[in-house]
Amino acid sequence: MRAVDLYAGIGGWSLGLRLAGVEVVASYEWWQPAIDTHNGNHGGDFGAVDIRKLALSDLPSGIDLVVGSPPCTEFSYSNRGGSGNLSEGLKDLVKFLEVVEHLKPRYWALENVPRVAEVLRKGFDDPKHALYRFRKLKPQIEVIDFSDYGAPQSRRRCIAGNIPFDLIKAYRISLPRRTLGDVVHAVATADEVEDPVWGVRLPVSALTEHQAEAALNAEELRMNREAKTYHPVYNNMAFPDPLDAPARTVTATCTRVSRESIVIADQARPGQFRRLTVRERASLQGFPITYQFYAKSFSEKAKMVGNAIPPTFTYLVACAAQGVTAKAFKPFREAGQALTLPSKTARVTAPDSEGRSYPAKRGFRFALPGLRFKSGMRFDLSNGVDEDGASWRVRFFFGPSKDIREVDLDGSVMADLRRDLAGTAFSDFRARLVKAEAELSRTSPQGVQDRWTHRAKGLGPFEVADLLGDLSQELLALLEETMTDREAAAPFVRQVASSAPGIGPAPGLRKVERYALPVLAGFIIGDWFNTLGWHSRHKAAA
Known part of the structure; x- marks a missing residue:
């Protein structure tokens, strides 16, 4: 069989196809380090090509199989929370399908992030969509986990095309499940x-x-x-x-x-x-230990490996395209005996070293120890830096990811509770707060920031978070011991949470009530910390 490899990367498609006996007659890629790696391992000499501008007339003829992995950045949920430029990403899907439509191969296969499955399905059904004109290709669209197909990592990807998926699935009986270990x-x-x-x-x-x-x-x-x-x-x-x-x-x-x-x-x-x-x-990506990565830095090599498709799966695609039955399937270890080292060894690149300096506005945002409720509710310590210097604040969030509410811990909770918590026991706890404030007074908000950016020694933000977490746990133990009406805590914290700004009724209130006492302890410690004179004294001194 003769194949074309579009958006070839470092050769994940080409390696699997060649190990299965498919001839890859043309590969197309634009990133030079990936091209160097592809050429170095496959003995090629192709240059950089902007595939979007590739003329269909320049493609080879007599192609039986078209494969490729168009860039996934704009479709990935890890890119700005899934807010990538979908119309930009569509340009590469359109180009890939244009090539398929032009070459009319017997088989074709496209790989991308899982989100592309819904993009393809919607595009083939919507007359106004850019993909609608390719609906006659009628691909099978699957979202699979490569760990089910021989790769030692859990990697979910969309596979679309007209390859015999049933044959690929039949090979699984011959594929051992590999692990990180x-x-x-x-x-x-x-x-x-x-x-x-x-x-x-x-x-x-x-x-x-x-x-x-x-x-x-x-x-x-x-x-x-x-x-x-x-x-x-x-x-x-x-x-x-x-x-x-x-x-x-x-x-x-x-x-x-x-x-x-x-x-x-x-x-x-x-x-x-x-x-x-x-x-x-x-x-873990399924590349053999003979494979070389021709790049000038550790980060470039990590990028090219992370963007690749596992050749373990592309080998299965090539076998299925050639009609290899499950009984005749040749396992990875048998196919791998043909592998040898390339003539040129890749240059040694030192791994990244630990950070020694950081931007002056380096951000910090971590949950407070002792006040962790998993998803849907959290107390955290975070910072902000402006022309007046650094500031630190305890914040409380609750609700689902699409409707997160924040309670402003500005001292009002302490004011509302002052009468109820004015007993001897809480008076004793106030002495603990005085001691904690003395610990903080060893530094300043800017001093904590300077420690965080490695510009100075002293108290850092994790130590502050640990201090606040310890205080919360001590106060919680006190509340559990001395609070005569524990059930009163639930309606109180619900009332406080309900006042958080937002449109419509506040979500997640049941969880707030379920953890009423620890939430109450967090409210009090957050209120106390956020209203300390410690935050403003350094500015007055300056």
């Missing part, structure tokens, strides 16, 4: 490395892209743990990432403090944690 352990050997998917072997001296980076420092570790296990908006993730299951999706952007970064316990340095190497990420 399979990859990590395979490349950690001190002797010969055996590819965890394709079975090809290399001496450890020939293994590239496996340079170890510095372990996460205390701040990075805290930020990763907080972002994954106590994110203020999204659902919780495991920390560290478990090795006994397929990895989470390998992404194109992966900083040392990203919620999306895969972080594992460092086997070589007990008690420490690290991100994955480029080689580990590539293996």
Whole structure:
């Protein structure tokens, strides 16, 4: 079979097709590092092409299979919360389908993020849509998880086309389920490395892209743990990432403090944690250990790997397009025996180092320890920086993601409760608040910001958040011990929450009531902190 690879990237489509015996007669891509990687691994010499401007008359003839992965950025929910420019992204879908319509191959397959499935379905049904003119192609549209098809990562993607999906699904019986641990352990050997998917072997001296980076420092570790296990908006993730299951999706952007970064316990340095190497990420994507990545930086390599399609799946597409039955299917490890190292080894690129300086307006927003209720409700400490300097504030949010309400903790809660909490027990707690204020007085709001941006030492925002969390827990214990009418807390916090600005009745009030006492403790501590003279004294002194 003869194939054309559109939006070819680093060769995820081409590798799988060639391992299955399909001839890829033309590949098209615009990003030079991806082109260099594609050419370096496949012996090609194609140059950069703006596929949107590609003349249909310049395409080769006699094509049996058209494949490709148009850019997904504008369709991805991770891009500005799903607010990408859909009309811009549609241009590449239109171009891909134009090529299919022009070449009239026997089979074609398009890969993209799951959201594209609904874009395609809507486009083929809506006469006013840019895709409507391609409705006669009548593709089958599936959203699959590549971990079900041999890749060691959970990666959900839309696959559209007229390939024999039933054959691809029939191959699954021959595909072992691989895990993150399979990859990590395979490349950690001190002797010969055996590819965890394709079975090809290399001496450890020939293994590239496996340079170890510095372990996460205390701040990075805290930020990763907080972002994954106590994110203020999204659902919780495991920390560290478990090795006994397929990895989470390998992404194109992966900083040392990203919620999306895969972080594992460092086997070589007990008690420490690290991100994955480029080689580990590539293996999770299904690229063999022989594959080289020709780029000038760690971040470029991470980007090209994260944007690729796993060749494990493209191999299945090629087999199905050729009518290979499940009985005649050749497993990955058998096909992988044909793999060899390219003649040119990729340059060594040092991993990213830990951050040493940050912008003066570096943002901070993390949930308060002891006041975490998972999704739908949270107390957090956040900052703001303007011409007058830094400011810090405790904020309370509740409700679903599409209708989040905020209670303004401006001292009014304390005023309303002053009469009820004027007893001896709370008077004792006021002494604890005085002590806490003395701890804060060792620095200033700007001093906390300077610590956060690594411009000074001293009390940092995580220490402030921990202090407020400890106070909340101490106050909660006091309320549980001394509050004679606990049931009165529920209607009180409901009334406070109901006053939050918004259109229509406030959502999520049942959860607020269910956690009435801890919410009440959070209200009080937030009110106290937000109205401290500590916030304004440094400005008066300045």
